[in-house]
Amino acid sequence: MSYQAEISRASPTAILMVVDQSTSMSQRLSGGQSKAAFLADVLNKTLYTIITSCSKADGVRDYFHVGVVAYSGENARNGFAGKLAGEPLHVVSRLAEAPLRVETRTRKVAGANGDVVEQSVRFPVWFEPKSHGKTSMCAGLGAAIDIIQQWCAAHPSAFPPTVLHVTDGHPSDGNPESAADRLKTLATHDGGCLLFNLHVDAGEGEPLIFPNDERAVRDRFGKALFRMSSLLPPHAVEAAARKGYDVRPGARGFVYNAGIEAIADFFDIGTRPAVAADR
Amino acid sequence: MPYQAEISRDNPTCFLFVIDQSGSMDEITETGRSKAAFVADVLNKTLYTLVTSCSKSDGVRNYFDIGVLAYGGTAVASGFGGVLSDGIVHPIHAISEHTLRIEERKKKVDDGAGGIIELTTKFPIWFDPKSAGGTPMRAALNKTMETVTDWCDAHAGSYPPTILHVTDGQSTDGAPEEMADGLRKLSTKDGPVLLFNLHVTTNGGAETVFPTSESDLADEYSRMLFRMSSPLPAHLAKFASDKGYTIADGSRGFIFNGDPQCIVDFFEIGTRPKLVADR
Numbered sequence: 034m035s036y037q038a039e040i041s042r043a044s045p046t047a048i049l050m051v052v053d054q055s056t057s058m059s060q061r062l063s064g065g066q067s068k069a070a071f072l073a074d075v076l077n078k079t080l081y082t083i084i085t086s087c088s089k090a091d092g093v094r095d096y097f098h099v100g101v102v103a104y105s106g107e108n109a110r111n112g113f114a115g116k117l118a119g120e121p122l123h124v125v126s127r128l129a130e131a132p133l134r135v136e137t138r139t140r141k142v143a144g145a146n147g148d149v150v151e152q153s154v155r156f157p158v159w160f161e162p163k164s165h166g167k168t169s170m171c172a173g174l175g176a177a178i179d180i181i182q183q184w185c186a187a188h189p190s191a192f193p194p195t196v197l198h199v200t201d202g203h204p205s206d207g208n209p210e211s212a213a214d215r216l217k218t219l220a221t222h223d224g225g226c227l228l229f230n231l232h233v234d235a236g237e238g239e240p241l242i243f244p245n246d247e248r249a250v251r252d253r254f255g256k257a258l259f260r261m262s263s264l265l266p267p268h269a270v271e272a273a274a275r276k277g278y279d280v281r282p283g284a285r286g287f288v289y290n291a292g293i294e295a296i297a298d299f300f301d302i303g304t305r306p307a308v309a310a311d312r
Numbered sequence: 313m314p315y316q317a318e319i320s321r322d323n324p325t326c327f328l329f330v331i332d333q334s335g336s337m338d339e340i341t342e343t344g345r346s347k348a349a350f351v352a353d354v355l356n357k358t359l360y361t362l363v364t365s366c367s368k369s370d371g372v373r374n375y376f377d378i379g380v381l382a383y384g385g386t387a388v389a390s391g392f393g394g395v396l397s398d399g400i401v402h403p404i405h406a407i408s409e410h411t412l413r414i415e416e417r418k419k420k421v422d423d424g425a426g427g428i429i430e431l432t433t434k435f436p437i438w439f440d441p442k443s444a445g446g447t448p449m450r451a452a453l454n455k456t457m458e459t460v461t462d463w464c465d466a467h468a469g470s471y472p473p474t475i476l477h478v479t480d481g482q483s484t485d486g487a488p489e490e491m492a493d494g495l496r497k498l499s500t501k502d503g504p505v506l507l508f509n510l511h512v513t514t515n516g517g518a519e520t521v522f523p524t525s526e527s528d529l530a531d532e533y534s535r536m537l538f539r540m541s542s543p544l545p546a547h548l549a550k551f552a553s554d555k556g557y558t559i560a561d562g563s564r565g566f567i568f569n570g571d572p573q574c575i576v577d578f579f580e581i582g583t584r585p586k587l588v589a590d591r
Binding site: 060062065066071074075076077078079138139140141142143149154156235238239251293294297 | 343424428431
């Protein structure tokens, strides 16, 4: 059985986000923000949640190695800037020390009588939205292969790495399927690298969440993203079911046509090894 | 130059929605709802937007006369219910006062800090979905012609009426083309009536949006709908182009095989008034 390894400080796992920063990511979602800006918010919140889940009385425990690859134009690059720009992956405690800045955000929360109250919250930012250039997806996945290959070699018995790839469009640098296949063959003794794909859309269509049949996807490139996605392992199936999703046998870690809700849920479910850690 | 008339309370314009309610409109779209239900939602939302755009501190100003004609089976009738059902076209002030009911809809929105919050919003309903029987398009356009003739006679100096016709199928009472030709020949001093056609679908496949030539279209039926559609006047062409659609000289107000986002955009573009005076 794969995906059984305990996640601990001695045997951490890796989470790598691969983010499309092409021009089309500047389109607005129905919520008002651009895809890129909302995605950056969700990503930053996810990083903060990971840190929180690793925070114990004795400090932040390094259960995870976390990285962000951003791609657009002709190439891919580290999605972190500042002090974190030097290395592709960082332990959680390092991440906790080095946000780019901490913003004060006004967050809407549900009040007592179903009304909405605004709350001021501290919001650490590690990753900034950008959207310029073509969709160099092969370059992005290629960068992920290099990072994950090294990581697996250094952590042969760990829980396998999870790669969360977010895009809104068609690759401009060739067919990404072989890179995705290569990424999924990278493995630890505990199983293959997990590749989950999130397709973001600004439109009105309902999202297709964790489909188990390629034929459910209308678009040719959407079908390719389906094939590129790993089967959902048990921990992710459980997390998805708890959120009320009907996950069928053979469901892939793939969401097509995601609006804001599906984007937030994708990150939440995709980073779920977070709760498996030794507490 | 046509389509220059200022829209004011003295010189209102007219939007007339002609909606196919034939049996096939009950097919389920990718939004998870039937074509009829989705179109009804978009129409109700459009009516609400038009009401809002006429709402000033002194109340709802009658910049627009609004009509809904529904056809299905053997019937062509006002699409409004309740008090409004005795006429086809009503001033927007009357529309604003006579909703069928106000529903509470749940909507998930960005909470401002990378999360999601569910809000309850008021959603006024004027038009309920129906889907039964044949597609008497010819009779419907004939009735449209009578309605628009009367309106133009009474408003000779106004910006001419805009007709948004939504259908998913072929006419079952004969060719509607001559009715459409007659309709487009009606005019005010400011120019001919605008007839825009929206073909909705559940069958996937590529959509054809604002085409410039019938040779862009595959079957005889879609070519006919193309010929039935007015060219987009300059201000609407610009608005469509700002929304990201490819517009060329001679683009017609016609969408074939429109997906849900196209349906929303069609209504938004079609009801974009040129110039509203006395604000």
